[in-house]
Amino acid sequence: MLEGPDITVANDLRGAHPIVQGWVKQDEDRRRAYRRDGLGTSGLEDLTSPLSRRRLRLTSAILKGLAAQGLTLGEDREWLTVGLGKDQVLFRLYGRNKIVQRPATKDELRWYPDRPTVRATVPAGDLILKIKDWLTIPTEYRELKVPLEQQLTTIVANLAAGVTEQAERRQARDREHERWLAAEAVRKKKAAHDKAASDLRDRLIAQAARRNEAEAIRAYVQAADASPAATGEDYAGWRAWALEQADAMDPLMDGSAPFERLPPIGDWDWRGW
Known part of the structure; x- marks a missing residue:
């Protein structure tokens, strides 16, 4: 297991990494536009929920830890990128979902009166960090025993090592x-x-x-x-x-x-x- 400098998580999003700040601003702008156009915002991701705020704070801490090592950061659709020169690793931090049985709403009962409960996907309350690329280091980190806050030092070190591994692979391919x-x-x-x-x-x-x-x-x-x-x-x-x-x-x-x-x-x- 690789280790590096200790990574700490801020208590709020003040001074968050610019990428995270951009997400928050995009969400606020999108919600204002929806309300202005008379559209509901129930279908949008709620970045104000405790789990979303925690995810954003963790993401900001990871990005800052990687930037401190001189690595370049960016976005590739739903993935974040960390790299150096031609080589990069894709990763993302997201909430785990679970399927539950919940009481049907009035509208659902109107359509399906014989179904008092429905299966629904809801947040499970914990987070997963997934590395997209195939690497020799671990590529998935869950909160099975300890929260991600206690795994961040290892995560950042392994992401940096993943970039090095990608560079070595590219150099081997070039040779x-x-x-x-x-x-x-x-x-x-x-x-x-x-x-x-x-x-x-x-x-x-x-x-x-x-x-x-x-x-x-x-x-x-x-x-x-x-x-x-x-x-x-x-x-x-x-x-x-x-x-x-x-x-x-x-x-x-x-x-x-x-x-x-x-x-x-x-x-x-x-x-x-």
Whole structure:
């Protein structure tokens, strides 16, 4: 269990953390707007109830304790955020509810006369602090044995430790991503080398085939020289043309044989690290 500086809870909301002050002001403004528009406020959360006031005072104490450690604070919808740089942890403090059987109201009896009682969700009177993120530290704090006021020092220390844990996880992910990028670069380099080698081999095979065809033509001309046809008046012209064709397709004669080769690939580290 982590510990840190002792966290104390104020007796009232004077000097509360600015985030809590903002909640109170929003609630007051919302209630004034509802009353101005002739709307009922029964559906709004009652921030003046003893449990709500206690929740606000506890939240303010937690936020101040975290701010004292140089951590940044904010809101993400119904969650509070505590972080440092790119890393943050989400948490919230809320009242636990319970289901009870209560007497039906007159309006409820008018709709359901055979149901004298109804199931209703009501505040249980205690609070729960929940950390949204999965961490190795405890992520839920209840008032099973001791009130949250006596757990605040541990809660604040664990929230700060959670931010550190998130940073370590991000750094580990970044290192893993860098290793993946390095391995991917090696893979692409090898793939490019393999393709270049394949293309070079194809060119070599094509050049050898052209050389064989040229040699076949020359052998044919040599055989023709010893044949009776060699005495014809057109033979000399044909012979010159045939040898010209052989030279034209012979890569060793027309200068098209580059005698290429790839540099050795060297020692590859396939993992990239």
